[in-house]
Amino acid sequence: MGRAPCCEKIGLKKGRWTTEEDQLLTKYIKANGEGSWRSLPKKAGLLRCGKSCRLRWINYLKEDLKRGNISIEEEETILKLRATFGNRWSLMAGHLPGRTDNEIKNYWNSHLSKKVRVEKSEKHTSEPERRKISSPRKAAKKKITRKAMSKNGGQQVDEVLAKKGKEEGGGKEAGGEEEELNAGVVSLEEIEKSVDWDLEMASRITEEWGEVSQWELESERDAFEGFGVFKDVDLWGNWALSDL
DNA sequence: AAACTGTGCAACCGCTCGGAC
DNA sequence: CGTCCGAGCGGTTGCACAGTT
Numbered sequence: 001m002g003r004a005p006c007c008e009k010i011g012l013k014k015g016r017w018t019t020e021e022d023q024l025l026t027k028y029i030k031a032n033g034e035g036s037w038r039s040l041p042k043k044a045g046l047l048r049c050g051k052s053c054r055l056r057w058i059n060y061l062k063e064d065l066k067r068g069n070i071s072i073e074e075e076e077t078i079l080k081l082r083a084t085f086g087n088r089w090s091l092m093a094g095h096l097p098g099r100t101d102n103e104i105k106n107y108w109n110s111h112l113s114k115k116v117r118v119e120k121s122e123k124h125t126s127e128p129e130r131r132k133i134s135s136p137r138k139a140a141k142k143k144i145t146r147k148a149m150s151k152n153g154g155q156q157v158d159e160v161l162a163k164k165g166k167e168e169g170g171g172k173e174a175g176g177e178e179e180e181l182n183a184g185v186v187s188l189e190e191i192e193k194s195v196d197w198d199l200e201m202a203s204r205i206t207e208e209w210g211e212v213s214q215w216e217l218e219s220e221r222d223a224f225e226g227f228g229v230f231k232d233v234d235l236w237g238n239w240a241l242s243d244l
Numbered sequence: 245a246a247a248c249t250g251t252g253c254a255a256c257c258g259c260t261c262g263g264a265c
Numbered sequence: 266c267g268t269c270c271g272a273g274c275g276g277t278t279g280c281a282c283a284g285t286t
Contacts, residue, residue, distance in 0.1 A: 014255080015256090016254070016255080051256080052256075055256085056254090056255085102254080102255085103253090106252070106254085107252095109252090109253095110251070111252090
């Protein structure tokens, strides 16, 4: 038996919320409090999925939200938080009162990631053709899972790598995509020259996995950013290993 | 003025976690 | 201990709007 869907999708509304729906949701939550999202839509008279209601409330209807105009101070905080936590948006939101994880994530994706990339590329203008990183969607596939992140948070790189190696079991997934992912495999020397990666880290990853493509290394770096294994991560995402 | 392109953001989807049973 | 289910999270999509040609 498969898992029951979060909601009965047939006959439910999707897309933008109307003012009437907002009012219904707000009214219901003010009277009954948050929670029980699954049953809430029915009780509130909404033709929406519980998940959708929860998202709408948390991101837009709650009273203490700031909305729009991220200040310079907030921007700096986001940059620092991301360097510390990686893509743990909800964790970051906890450090920015009035801001939601979705808002921070959107702001990062549409503003800061570009800004950081531009600043970083300006730092490395001599290496224009190096970064043949595949799409974020592909990179995400290879990332260590949230489960692994939380379980390994703050642990040694070696443990994380060992776990990663075990999970992969030496058997790479078959198919054209994998081939595509491994396209552009680069030597350790090239990696060292092309990106500002710590040679030791790159070396340890390549030792562990054998040949890896540049995007895999980038992807792993992103994942490790949240583990606290770096003693320093600067504004551009450059990093150095902690003393392990 | 119309067509096209780029951007930002709201919302959705799929996965994981953790508690209850 | 295993299963189920509600809740939460992060990645991704798609639409509205602005800017450009």
